[in-house]
Amino acid sequence: MRRGKLNNKSVIIVVIAGFFALLSFFLDQLVIQQEDNVRNFEINIQNKIEKVNELSTNSLTILNLEERAQTITNHYTFFSTVFYKTYLNLERDDDFKKHFNKRARKYLADFIKYDLNWILYDLTTIKEDTKNMSFYHYEYKDKELQDKVKSLFSFSHDIIGKSIYDKMVSGYVEVDGGFENKKLEDIKFSSNEIYEIYKYLFQLNKEFAISIKKLNDISNHFDKEEENADNELGLLTVHGKKEKILKNYFILISILAQILSLTALLFLFRNIIKESL
Amino acid sequence: MRFNFTRLSLLKFFILNKKRTRRTLLIINFAIFLTFFAATAAIISLYVENKINEKEFTLMETQRTQNYFHQMRSMFPVLHTSLDNSLMFDRLVNRFNLFISSTNFGDKIISDRELYFYRTHALIGPTYDLFEEDIGVEDINFVIDTFYEEGEYKDSLNHKKLIEKFYYFKKKYQEDFKKNTKDFEQYTALSKSDLLKDTEYSQESINLGAKYEDYFNFAWEINMWFVDLLKLMEIVYLDLMESQKLEMENFNQEIINLSKNESRMIFLAFIFQLIIFIIIQFFEISSVTSELAKKMKQK
Numbered sequence: 001m002r003r004g005k006l007n008n009k010s011v012i013i014v015v016i017a018g019f020f021a022l023l024s025f026f027l028d029q030l031v032i033q034q035e036d037n038v039r040n041f042e043i044n045i046q047n048k049i050e051k052v053n054e055l056s057t058n059s060l061t062i063l064n065l066e067e068r069a070q071t072i073t074n075h076y077t078f079f080s081t082v083f084y085k086t087y088l089n090l091e092r093d094d095d096f097k098k099h100f101n102k103r104a105r106k107y108l109a110d111f112i113k114y115d116l117n118w119i120l121y122d123l124t125t126i127k128e129d130t131k132n133m134s135f136y137h138y139e140y141k142d143k144e145l146q147d148k149v150k151s152l153f154s155f156s157h158d159i160i161g162k163s164i165y166d167k168m169v170s171g172y173v174e175v176d177g178g179f180e181n182k183k184l185e186d187i188k189f190s191s192n193e194i195y196e197i198y199k200y201l202f203q204l205n206k207e208f209a210i211s212i213k214k215l216n217d218i219s220n221h222f223d224k225e226e227e228n229a230d231n232e233l234g235l236l237t238v239h240g241k242k243e244k245i246l247k248n249y250f251i252l253i254s255i256l257a258q259i260l261s262l263t264a265l266l267f268l269f270r271n272i273i274k275e276s277l
Numbered sequence: 278m279r280f281n282f283t284r285l286s287l288l289k290f291f292i293l294n295k296k297r298t299r300r301t302l303l304i305i306n307f308a309i310f311l312t313f314f315a316a317t318a319a320i321i322s323l324y325v326e327n328k329i330n331e332k333e334f335t336l337m338e339t340q341r342t343q344n345y346f347h348q349m350r351s352m353f354p355v356l357h358t359s360l361d362n363s364l365m366f367d368r369l370v371n372r373f374n375l376f377i378s379s380t381n382f383g384d385k386i387i388s389d390r391e392l393y394f395y396r397t398h399a400l401i402g403p404t405y406d407l408f409e410e411d412i413g414v415e416d417i418n419f420v421i422d423t424f425y426e427e428g429e430y431k432d433s434l435n436h437k438k439l440i441e442k443f444y445y446f447k448k449k450y451q452e453d454f455k456k457n458t459k460d461f462e463q464y465t466a467l468s469k470s471d472l473l474k475d476t477e478y479s480q481e482s483i484n485l486g487a488k489y490e491d492y493f494n495f496a497w498e499i500n501m502w503f504v505d506l507l508k509l510m511e512i513v514y515l516d517l518m519e520s521q522k523l524e525m526e527n528f529n530q531e532i533i534n535l536s537k538n539e540s541r542m543i544f545l546a547f548i549f550q551l552i553i554f555i556i557i558q559f560f561e562i563s564s565v566t567s568e569l570a571k572k573m574k575q576k
Binding site: 085216230252269 | 301306358381382403410461469
């Protein structure tokens with residue numbers, strides 16, 4: 001071998017070493033790009049987890065809200081008839097009256113008055129609470145559903161006749177920045193007004209039942225969305241895992257290429273030594 | 278002399294120095310052996326990683342299902358609370374009504390209509406979506422038939438009867454209750470005269486009471502059936518989760534075993550290659566020594 005000249009075998013070995021070195025550089029670049037993909041997938045997975053949690057919380061919140069509304073509506077439905085019927089009989093039936101003392105009629109009128117007060121309070125409170133729930137502020141693609149959310153537990157004070165409403169409001173006093181109907185007990189309502197209040201109770205109570213149906217539709221929407229988001233999360237997780245695996249393969253193959261390049265160089269040295277003998 | 282080593286003269290001095298040929302060859306051969314071993318280890322890692330990844334994918338799928346079951350199981354107490362509230366409130370109202378009914382004036386307040394009408398709606402209200410939406414009753418049937426082996430335990434679940442009952446309830450709900458009642462009818466206030474007529478002895482109330490007593494019993498049965506359904510689902514979910522837990526433990530063990538085997542395989546490859554290296558070295562060094570001896574003699 002002339003000084004500085006490589007034989008054919010050595011040239012082939014140099015080519016192999018070079019090929020594996022280049023392959024290793026190429027795979028290193030792929031690892032860097034793959035790392036970007038993995039990062040993007042991880043961001044998407046985190047976003048999707050957050051979305052699934054949001055949808056699941058909304059669904060559970062609605063379920064509990066439905067339960068709350070159901071308990072309230074059941075309460076008013078069960079007792080309002082019995083109390084008013086007793087009030088009516090006390091008013092009309094002398095024989096019936098004998099079974100009660102003089103306080104009975106006032107007490108029963110109070111039950112009905114207070115029920116109106118409480119049902120208004122319950123509707124207002126549940127409406128206000130609903131406004132503070134995340135599903136209320138969710139961006140619905142379906143306009144009809146959006147309207148259903150906004151109209152939950154809505155009622156108009158116009159349901160209540162003006163004279164009765166004014167009387168009710170006159171009982172309110174300001175307590176610690178809020179209003180309480182402290183004087184309701186003292187406000188006198190005529191027999192007809194008590195019947196009107198009894199009817200308002202049913203009308204207002206119906207709003208709970210209507211809202212329960214709306215809540216059920218909204219809950220179904222979230223359940224479907226959650227199912228879709230969960231499936232998407234599953235796919236993303238699998239793809240993310242695949243990307244990570246691919247990155248690991250690139251790293252391992254890059255290491256293997258580096259080793260093979262080094263091996264080729266060692267063979268080159270070995271060849272040179274043997275040639276020099 | 279500056280950067281002389283970059284021209285490999287120093288390296289050349291060591292490598293091509295004939296006095297050190299045998300030692301240099303030995304070092305290079307050892308380095309080749311090490312690179313071969315490293316390459317073998319990398320290939321073994323690639324192979325084992327591939328196997329582990331397959332297992333991890335299956336494990337991930339099982340974990341997802343397990344998480345779904347956890348989520349579903351967390352809903353059971355909420356549903357039980359809802360049912361308990363309805364049933365306990367019904368009991369309270371029934372006792373209140375019966376208490377009034379037992380007084381001397383009770384006949385004028387508590388009619389048969391009063392006894393059953395509102396309670397029926399209160400009990401049936403939260404269950405209407407069972408029959409108006411697909412709650413996946415057939416899925417329960419499919420899961421149980423697929424997962425459980427025929428035998429005493431499967432029979433004790435009584436799921437066929439439960440599913441049969443569902444279809445009976447659905448039929449009654451759609452063909453009887455839904456047709457013969459109006460939406461939100463419990464929110465209609467009666468007129469004064471109707472309220473006064475609504476007594477224990479009113480024929481109209483007796484008739485309406487009989488109709489709603491039947492619906493009340495129906496609503497009560499639905500609630501009881503739903504309690505049984507929840508119980509069944511809790512058992513099935515628990516069994517499925519236990520089975521999946523075992524499956525996950527097996528997958529984890531298999532992954533650990535694969536990792537252990539990887540280390541063993543690498544170690545065995547090292548021993549095997551070392552033996553080959555020693556044998557090759559023995560022949561190569563002897564051949565180089567004889568070659569050098571021949572050349573020395575020729576000189």
